[in-house]
Amino acid sequence: MKKLFVVGIGPGDENKMTGEAKEVLARCQVIAGYQVYVDLIKDRFPQKEYIVTGMRQERERCLLALRSADAGKHTAVVCSGDxxxxxxxxxxxxxGIQFPEVEIQIVAGVSAVxxxxxxxxxxxxxxxxxISLSDLLTPWETIEKRLLGAAMADFVICLYNPASRKRKDYLMRACDLILRYQKPETVCGYVRNIGREGEECHVLSLKELRDFQADMFTTVFVGNSMTRRIGDKMVTPRGYELGEKK
Amino acid sequence: MKKLFVVGIGPGDENKMTGEAKEVLARCQVIAGYQVYVDLIKDRFPQKEYIVTGMRQERERCLLALRSADAGKHTAVVCSGDxxxxxxxxxxxxxGIQFPEVEIQIVAGVSAVxxxxxxxxxxxxxxxxxISLSDLLTPWETIEKRLLGAAMADFVICLYNPASRKRKDYLMRACDLILRYQKPETVCGYVRNIGREGEECHVLSLKELRDFQADMFTTVFVGNSMTRRIGDKMVTPRGYELGEKK
Incomplete structure (x- = not known):
């Protein structure tokens, strides 16, 4: 059976990978991925054939991986997170529709959320x-609708891709939309470089988050109306009764 | 340092646990959890002291775990998924505020979504x-608001706890709310017993999902307007241009 695995490797740190992901990578012959993610795993899985392409060359990378699997090599495509x-x-x-002999199996991983x-x-x-704030593949109007829908319904909101070099003010725009429904004091947080060197996390208010300059290694969390700060932690209760019961 | 770990063990299958989760469980002396989850891991980690309580005894279990950690025993509380x-x-x-000497560390796991x-x-x-459809700790009005907000904003929606013995018609009610914004043909899916014996998954339409009788081992997915069925798979594209580019 010709097999292609799509493997979520988690945030980067090897021990945040699932056992299944490790096994698949150890067994397969070819590993395909974006340069940065391949660098995260290359040392641990040497003696593999690597297919490495840059950002925005996803379709090419996928095609090469599918061809590799179709040629009979056990192949894995790695993704950061899930x-x-x-x-x-x-x-x-x-x-994969074009490669009917290749069975594609998805291996979940711990996503940044x-x-x-x-x-x-x-x-x-x-x-x-x-919600991803990247408008490369999604119209900004759709992102805006989702931010408003989520804020209105009092969801905890996790923002992926909050900024890039070309999108410096997107997080501010997102916060302004959320502020239509949530208070400026809403408890928020951000993390950078999860599971990698330079890992950091901070808890702050929605008002402060609005003026924070995120980068592409940042993941942002906006609490719901019940989220509170406990010490240096951001905690959303499992329900609406927590703290009242004893 | 007195330590309490809160560990997401994933869906159940050992190899869907992260390396970190396994390490923590192997190292700690005491493991606390709901009976069903403890049963999932007890064989693999014998010779531990176990604190087992039933459903809805969460606060008692947490208190026992915190006291155990405070007494100097390395203790882990296990949760299914994350x-x-x-x-x-x-x-x-x-x-934990009441136990200032206990440092609490959270270990993420692969959640059912x-x-x-x-x-x-x-x-x-x-x-x-x-969205969880359980109204034990959340008013149904809040759940309803979230279902409508998510459907309106064209999110893929994942439903946890879609039914229990007392809440047989909640999934139908949820689908009826989502149907105000999404078409009856919207591609949906459900999974049962992920990573355990009896694992199954099915792709169906929102109209069909409405009449499906879920149980407490089911996790439900409602696609967005772009979600499609490819063979027996449910696939949501990463953006709004997929399939048009070559």
Whole structure:
């Protein structure tokens, strides 16, 4: 059976990878990925054939990986975080139609919404929405609609891709939209370089977050109306009764 | 240093646990958890002291775990899926105020939204919202508001706790709310017993999902307007241009 694995490798630190992800990478012959993610794993899995392409060359990378699998080599495509969440699983399943002999298997990983939440304490302890602020593949109007819908419905909101060199003010614009429904004092947090060198996390108010300059290594969390600060942690209760019961 | 770990053990299958989670459980002396989750790991980590309590005895279990850590025993509280998402991280951080010498560390795990999405293909390939239909700790009006907000904003929606013995028609009610904004043909999916015996997954339409009788082992996914069925998989594209580019 010709096999292609799409593997979420978690935030970067090897021990935040699942056992299944490690096994798949250890077994396969070819590993394909974006340069930065391949660098995270290359040392641990030497003697593999690597397919490395740059950012925005996803389709090319996927095609090379599918061809590799179709040629009979066990192949894995690695994604940071999860394989599905803004990852390669969807595009590979779509392109895989052209390679009917290749069975595609998705291996889930710990996405930044979960690893970041854990660093901050319990940022996503209740219902939450995950939104990417990148408008490369999504019209800004759609992103805006989602920010407003999530804020209106009092979701904890996790923002991926809050900024890039070309999108310096997107986080500010997102906060301004959320501020239509949530208070300036709403407890928020951000994490940088999860599971890598330079890991940091901070808890701050929505008003402060608005003026924070995020970068592409940042993941942002906006609490719901119940989220509170406990020491240096951001904690969203599991329900609306917590703290009242004893 | 007195330590309490809150550990997400993933969906159940040992190899879907992170390396970090395994290490923590191997090292600690005491493991606390809900009976069902403790049963999932007890064989692999014998010779531990176990604190087991039933459902809805969370506060008691947390107190026992905090006291155990405060007594100098390295203690872990296990949660299925992630430690934060509807898990114990928040309540322990909250109750931990009473135990200032105990340092609480959260270990993220693969929550059902990610493991279920992978089984279905790429159910959450783009922005998504996670909503629990349990109204034990959340007023139904809040749940309703979130369902409507998420559907209106065209999120992929993942539903936890879609039904229990007392809440047989909640999934139908949720689908009826989502149907105000999404078409009856919207691609949906459900998974049961992820990573355990009896694992299954199915792709169906929102109209069909409305009449499906979920149980407490089911996790449900409602696609966004771009989600499509590819073979027996549920795939949400990463953006709004996929399939048009070559």
């Amino acid at each position: 394989a599905g969440v803004y990852g390669m699983a969807g595009i590979l399943l779509e392109m 979960l690893s970041g939440s854990a660093l901050l304490g319990a940022a996503v302890g209740h219902d939450f929405a995950v | 430690a934060g998402v509807y898990g114990m991280a928040g309540i322990l951080l909250e109750m 990610l493991s279920g999405s992978a089984l279905l293909g790429a159910a959450v390939g783009h922005d998504f919202a996670v």
